[in-house]
Amino acid sequence: MSFQFIIYFNLALFLLGVFGILYSKDIVSLFISYQFIIISAAVNFLSFSKLLYKYSMWGVIFIIFGVVSIYFLMFCIIYYIYMKLDPLQKRVFYRNFRLFKITRSDWWGEDNL
Amino acid sequence: MNFLIYISEKINPLQSIIVLSASVLISSFFAVSGRKAFKKFIIVITFISLISAFYLNIYSFISAGNFSSSLLTFGTLQVIEVSMILFSTLNLLLFIAIYEIDCNHFIKILMLLLFSAICAIFVVVAGNFILFFTSLTLFVLTIFQLAASLNLNISKSRPHILGYFLRPVLTVILFFFGFSLFYGAAEFKSMDQILNSESISNPLIALGLIIFGIAMYLYFFLFPFQNPYLGMVKRSRFSSNAVIWFLYFPVGFFIFLKFGDLYNYYIGKSSIYMSITFMVIAFVCMLAGNIGAITTGSIRRILSFLFLFFTGIFLLNLSMFSAGIISSVSTKWINMANILLIMLSFIPISSVFNEVEKNTGSDSINGLAGFGRSNIFIVINLIILFLSWLMPALYILPLMRSRMVSSGAVALNIILMAIIAIVIIFLTVNIFRVIIQFFKRSPGGTVQKIRFPRFFYIYITFFTLIILAVSVLCLLEISGISTGTGSFKITDFNL
Numbered sequence: 001m002s003f004q005f006i007i008y009f010n011l012a013l014f015l016l017g018v019f020g021i022l023y024s025k026d027i028v029s030l031f032i033s034y035q036f037i038i039i040s041a042a043v044n045f046l047s048f049s050k051l052l053y054k055y056s057m058w059g060v061i062f063i064i065f066g067v068v069s070i071y072f073l074m075f076c077i078i079y080y081i082y083m084k085l086d087p088l089q090k091r092v093f094y095r096n097f098r099l100f101k102i103t104r105s106d107w108w109g110e111d112n113l
Numbered sequence: 114m115n116f117l118i119y120i121s122e123k124i125n126p127l128q129s130i131i132v133l134s135a136s137v138l139i140s141s142f143f144a145v146s147g148r149k150a151f152k153k154f155i156i157v158i159t160f161i162s163l164i165s166a167f168y169l170n171i172y173s174f175i176s177a178g179n180f181s182s183s184l185l186t187f188g189t190l191q192v193i194e195v196s197m198i199l200f201s202t203l204n205l206l207l208f209i210a211i212y213e214i215d216c217n218h219f220i221k222i223l224m225l226l227l228f229s230a231i232c233a234i235f236v237v238v239a240g241n242f243i244l245f246f247t248s249l250t251l252f253v254l255t256i257f258q259l260a261a262s263l264n265l266n267i268s269k270s271r272p273h274i275l276g277y278f279l280r281p282v283l284t285v286i287l288f289f290f291g292f293s294l295f296y297g298a299a300e301f302k303s304m305d306q307i308l309n310s311e312s313i314s315n316p317l318i319a320l321g322l323i324i325f326g327i328a329m330y331l332y333f334f335l336f337p338f339q340n341p342y343l344g345m346v347k348r349s350r351f352s353s354n355a356v357i358w359f360l361y362f363p364v365g366f367f368i369f370l371k372f373g374d375l376y377n378y379y380i381g382k383s384s385i386y387m388s389i390t391f392m393v394i395a396f397v398c399m400l401a402g403n404i405g406a407i408t409t410g411s412i413r414r415i416l417s418f419l420f421l422f423f424t425g426i427f428l429l430n431l432s433m434f435s436a437g438i439i440s441s442v443s444t445k446w447i448n449m450a451n452i453l454l455i456m457l458s459f460i461p462i463s464s465v466f467n468e469v470e471k472n473t474g475s476d477s478i479n480g481l482a483g484f485g486r487s488n489i490f491i492v493i494n495l496i497i498l499f500l501s502w503l504m505p506a507l508y509i510l511p512l513m514r515s516r517m518v519s520s521g522a523v524a525l526n527i528i529l530m531a532i533i534a535i536v537i538i539f540l541t542v543n544i545f546r547v548i549i550q551f552f553k554r555s556p557g558g559t560v561q562k563i564r565f566p567r568f569f570y571i572y573i574t575f576f577t578l579i580i581l582a583v584s585v586l587c588l589l590e591i592s593g594i595s596t597g598t599g600s601f602k603i604t605d606f607n608l
Binding site for chain 2: 014021027030034037038040041042044045048049052053056058059061062065066069070072073074076077080081084085086089092093097099100101102103105106107108109110111
């Protein structure tokens with residue numbers, strides 16, 4: 001497998017993740033999009049380590065620490081959703097949630113409760 | 114004694130972290146206790162540990178000087194930043210101790226506060242990318258846990274807390290991706306390696322920096338992505354908002370400063386279009402913050418919007434640096450001054466407004482009517498603190514004596530002056546809107562005096578005096594007038 005192919009494949013994964021984050025309307029898709037970017041970064045580390053730096057361990061160690069800490073953070077957030085949100089709030093997150101929601105009240109007037 | 118000195122040398126520069134960790138360890142024995150006596154005991158322990166950590170942080174630097182290893186970097190900038198974090202945590206301890214002492218999880222909340230302070234210190238002193246990244250992730254995690262624990266009983270705030278923290282998660286993931294690009298450039302493991310390398314102009318580094326820039330923009334909830342931030346601040350408890358304002362955001366500023374040298378390298382070599390881009394983004398962020406504050410009647414939202422305005426000032430500094438008006442060192446100093454201004458002014462102002470909200474039962478600006486007549490001492494302090502927000506007007510000075518006038522790019526200079534003038538006018542309107550409200554007659558006619566605890570007067574006065582002293586010293590120094598403090602000059606420090 002050529003280095004160029006890996007880079008293009010990786011770019012595609014990253015862009016897929018970004019597109020998913022911008023387009024997704026539920027929290028599950030959002031987390032899947034996050035995974036795409038994480039995988040893309042991990043493939044970057046591994047490919048650079050193998051093809052450029054002769055199996056340098058630094059990239060592998062970074063992946064272990066990085067992935068463990070990020071997944072720990074995401075686990076806590078998912079746990080919070082399951083434990084603390086009531087069914088109505090959960091439904092909003094599953095069916096009608098956007099990470100980059102822009103409303104008029106964000107910069108003008110009041111935020112009605 | 115020699116043994117203690119030996120231990121101190123071995124753990125340098127982590128003395129402050131060890132003291133805080135010891136306090137967490139002691140607290141863990143009482144974590145499930147609901148007794149008030151234990152809660153008070155833990156408050157005292159936490160307070161002592163924070164004061165000791167503050168002292169040890171400065172003492173270790175004075176006694177051992179700069180420290181640099183493959184894992185940690187500890188210089189003047191780091192000492193100042195760690196001191197700010199500890200000072201901020203001390204204030205948060207005060208707020209949590211006052212407002213949350215009846216909570217069943219009080220001791221656990223204090224432990225989480227110390228954990229987040231420890232993670233924040235690690236973020237600041239981290240010398241290599243793995244330690245930095247792991248500390249940042251754990252810091253976001255502890256802040257999330259802290260905010261969630263402080264709002265356990267407020268059901269309506271939960272979706273907003275969740276919406277808020279999904280954004281820093283994306284920031285962390287983008288950082289992970291950015292570091293993979295840095296690694297690809299030339300197996301870089303720390304910021305110093307990049308700065309001293311010939312591969313600094315590698316396109317992967319530039320791409321990584323763009324990713325970091327986007328990640329930081331999302332971290333700060335800058336315009337137009339402020340929805341979750343405003344939603345959470347509006348619905349959460351005050352102590353939770355204080356954690357966001359005085360721990361989450363300052364650490365973001367410090368991360369920004371950490372990448373400052375690398376950004377400065379690229380920005381210094383960039384074209385005029387880069388300067389214009391930064392100017393437009395800075396202007397939009399600051400103007401949107403001000404307009405948002407003017408059009409709302411909620412005190413919480415006013416403070417949140419103005420916080421975003423001050424965050425936009427960092428972008429203004431970048432644009433001034435990219436235009437060649439201020440030097441790299443001045444950029445660092447102005448950024449640091451901005452962080453100090455934010456912390457020293459927002460802490461007392463938000464605490465007073467929270468007390469007013471508690472007494473009036475509403476966070477409407479109309480609740481402030483007559484406050485200036487009934488609590489004159491507090492209001493005088495508040496007015497001084499509000500007026501300190503006009504300090505960014507001093508940006509006009511370097512613009513006036515800029516080298517750019519002689520180099521021919523006068524238009525850029527004039528645009529920057531216009532931007533600063535417009536945002537300062539809007540900020541002044543915001544400030545005087547609140548001040549006028551203090552002296553308005555209340556709709557009911559009679560104004561009830563809000564009774565603040567006695568220590569509150571000392572607390573507010575302390576901040577006001579610091580702001581006054583620093584303002585006077587800085588103004589004298591900028592004007593070139595001797596302050597009579599010997600050869601000491603604030604701007605002589607090399608960050």
